[in-house]
Amino acid sequence: MHTRTRILSRSVLVLLLGVSLTSVAADQATDRQAIESAAQQWTRAFNARDTAALAALTTEDVLVLDGGKNPIDNPALASHVWVVASSLTQGEIKTSGRELVITGDTAWRVGTVAYKRSDGAWHKGQTLEIWRRTRAGWKLHRQMSSHLMEHTLRPPPSEPLLGTPTN
Numbered sequence: 001m002h003t004r005t006r007i008l009s010r011s012v013l014v015l016l017l018g019v020s021l022t023s024v025a026a027d028q029a030t031d032r033q034a035i036e037s038a039a040q041q042w043t044r045a046f047n048a049r050d051t052a053a054l055a056a057l058t059t060e061d062v063l064v065l066d067g068g069k070n071p072i073d074n075p076a077l078a079s080h081v082w083v084v085a086s087s088l089t090q091g092e093i094k095t096s097g098r099e100l101v102i103t104g105d106t107a108w109r110v111g112t113v114a115y116k117r118s119d120g121a122w123h124k125g126q127t128l129e130i131w132r133r134t135r136a137g138w139k140l141h142r143q144m145s146s147h148l149m150e151h152t153l154r155p156p157p158s159e160p161l162l163g164t165p166t167n
Contacts, residue, residue, distance in 0.1 A: 031102050035109060035131050035138045042140060043095045049086045054079040058140045059132050065144040089115035095127070105133035106141075113145060 038057060045053035055075040064072040064081065072078045086093070092115065099110040109129045114122050125146035132141040 028102055031107065031133075031138070032100055035100060035102070035107055036097055038131070038138045038140070039095065039097060039109065039111070039129070043093060046082055046086050046093055049083045051076075051079040051083055054082050059134065062140060063142050065142075066146075088117075090118065092116045107131040107133075107138070 042054065042057050045057065055078070058075045058078060060075065062073070062075050062078050064078045072081055094114045095111055097109050097111045101108050107130070109127075109131060111127045111129065112124060113127050114124045116122055127143065127145040129140060129144075130142035131138045
């Protein structure tokens with residue numbers, strides 16, 4: 001009798017663990033889909049130069065790092081800088097995720113970014129993002145990109161510099 005109880009207890013434990021692990025896997029899949037969707041929403045907002053949408057996709061304490069520039073640490077400023085960068089990329093970037101790791105309410109995403117310069121040539125870079133789960137869903141919390149807003153987007157000498165007379 002004691003052996004049957006032990007076997008039954010172990011069977012119930014295995015069943016509960018199996019259900020729990022299946023639930024975690026389902027939650028991971030849902031979170032992955034939500035983060036990738038938010039990342040693509042960010043790309044569309046960037047290309048559309050939509051500051052309100054960009055700010056809505058970030059946490060209140062967002063931090064944006066890019067090359068040698070000073071860190072940007074608020075949603076309004078980050079949105080403004082992204083819109084300026086969008087105008088330099090002719091409003092056309094393409095992004096894709098390569099790796100996504102989710103741990104509780106935090107996720108990090110490694111991706112690629114490609115953008116077009118005024119000469120029509122495509123340039124490629126990388127991005128590292130940290131996403132945070134909020135009551136409103138997954139939001140961009142930290143972003144580090146390779147030269148998306150950096151000096152490499154400055155026009156070559158044959159192109160006019162913004163705000164500089166051409167005569």
